[in-house]
Amino acid sequence: MKTIKIKDIDVFKLLNHGKKRTESIANSALKNVIVPFPGFDSTNFNENMWSESKSQKYGNSYILYIHTLRVCAELMNHYEKTEEIEYFNKSEEIILSWIDYSKKEDVHKMVWYDHTTANRTQVIIQYLYLAQQLERDINYDMFDELLHKHGDVMVDDNIYNHNNHGLMMDRSLMILGNILNDDLYKEKGKSRAVNTFWYSFSPQGIHLENSPQYHNMVVRMYTDIEKYLNHRDDSLGVTVKEYLKLAKKYPSYISRPDKRLANIGDSGSELQRVPKRYKNIYDITAGITIIQHAKPVPFFLTFICGYSSRVHKHKDDLSITLNYNNEDFFVDPGKYSYTRNKTRKYITSREAHSGYYMTEFDYTIKNENRFTRKISLENYYENDTFTIVKGYNNDYDGSSAKLTRHVIQFKNQPLFILVDNLETDRKHDLKLTQKFNLASNVTVQNDDIKKLTVNDTTLNLKQFNEISAFEIIEGDKEKPVAVNTSGFAKVEETKQLKFENATNKMNAFLTAVYDEISINNLNLKLKNSILEVQFNEKEFHIYI
Structure with a gap:
């Protein structure tokens, strides 16, 4: 049986713990009431949840956050904060339910969307890390196959865009490459991230996606990627780092x-x-x-x-x-x-x-x-x-x-x-x-x-x-x-x-x-x- 060794530096949490937000969403999930994103309408946790789109009100956003497993990130963060095992257990239950759904032939188109796939990769890695700490019985063959499926989707240049969604995939690919000892994932993620940087910022360090909020988000992503690479004696390069200093102003x-x-x-x-x-x-x-x-x-x-x-x-x-x-x-x-x-x-x-x-x-x-x-x-x-x-x-x-x-x-x-x-x-x-x-x-x-x-x-x-x-x-x-x-x-x-x-x-x-x-x-x-x-x-x- 294969094993997947995950170090703490490879746990790139999708979310930080927000006291009121995380507690509220996690406690609702324990009652099988799922809030896929703060402020969104809730849905019930059952086999029909994976097809719940509420598209008239939310477009693709609702089903996207359902399939990022964002609620599981909230649950795991609250478990780490409180050490109350029921939060981890619920996140595990939801993740395993999603895996069953993902094996169907007629899954929703957002399941393997760039944003969804990248963020869900981070959630699954966090889950496996905590499960190892808890000495849970893990089907490593299943998760190895699942993570490679995520990696193969994200490495595909045909679905890649030089924007924040592309960068999400690059970040997850670099981490996945280290976990799975796959040099293609690592190098593809890093090289595309650098190329996307030059495509995405003006010479004055302003992000080009026409939104100050997305400027902040992408700068944070690059900063976090640089820190992650530094832990592994690697870097995006001196020039990128200097432009990031400019972008932070x-x-x-x-x-x-x-x-x-x-x-x-x-x-x-x-x-x-x-x-x-x-x-x-x-x-x-x-x-x-x-x-x-x-x-x-x-x-x-x-x-x-x-x-x-x-x-x-x-x-x-x-x-x-x-x-x-x-x-x-x-x-x-x-x-x-x-x-x-x-x-x-x-x-x-x-x-x-x-x-x-x-x-x-x-x-x-x-x-x-x-x-x-x-x-x-x-x-x-x-x-x-x-x-x-x-x-x-x-x-x-x-x-x-x-x-x-x-x-x-x-x-x-x-x-x-x-x-x-x-x-x-x-x-x-x-x-x-x-x-x-x-x-x-x-x-x-x-x-x-x-x-x-x-x-x-x-x-x-x-x-x-x-x-x-x-x-x-x-x-x-x-x-x-x-x-x-x-x-x-x-x-x-x-x-x-x-x-x-x-x-x-x-x-x-x-x-x-x-x-x-x-x-x-x-x-x-x-x-x-x-x-x-x-x-x-x-x-x-x-x-x-």
């Missing part, structure tokens, strides 16, 4: 003044355990600009335009978010879930963001934008007085028109300007939309100058061009429209400001957002690509 820049992550794209707004740093960021490869200052009043603005990967990408190009005086004003709608339903479709659409877009044309997110740069940031400049950044979208389906947006922010002043331009050779007017997606607690005073208030902070929003139409869109969960993510698969209603113009002229919208306590007598004029800005008895001329 990004959360301090992309966090808002309250130290919560900017929930751009498929991100939440988790509190960051790093000091908040105020430094402007401009990264063409990642498609993000951050303009920020701490004094006299905290100011944090993001501008999204361009991308190098379709993964987790929303149609948020030429969109902004704004946090001022520690209050959110313009927000990204968040991730909602990965379910392909009408709410997810809306959340990822251009209509859900604080952007500038063609009303009657849409665009398609394409992997080749990494090379074509039909949607991209283009120019960045700053001096002692202001910062200016430009982005463009020249990739609308069925239209050759090019939309550009300049964002101009006056340093240490509560004032920024949006210059939304159009480049077209068409003689007929094109319909254009400028939209502001508000945080749910923002109130709107609908005068010529829109007054936006959160608690005791008010900002003015003023248009300096004639516009064709304006409306305040009220949130509606059923349509859905004007909704922001409030939890996984949950939304809350908000408001949007929607400005429309029909024009073929260069400048479609000329907009200022400012705090009138500090900014007085503001006036803007755009003449022949020269923007004249007047406020506080000063005048500035900016070339656009």
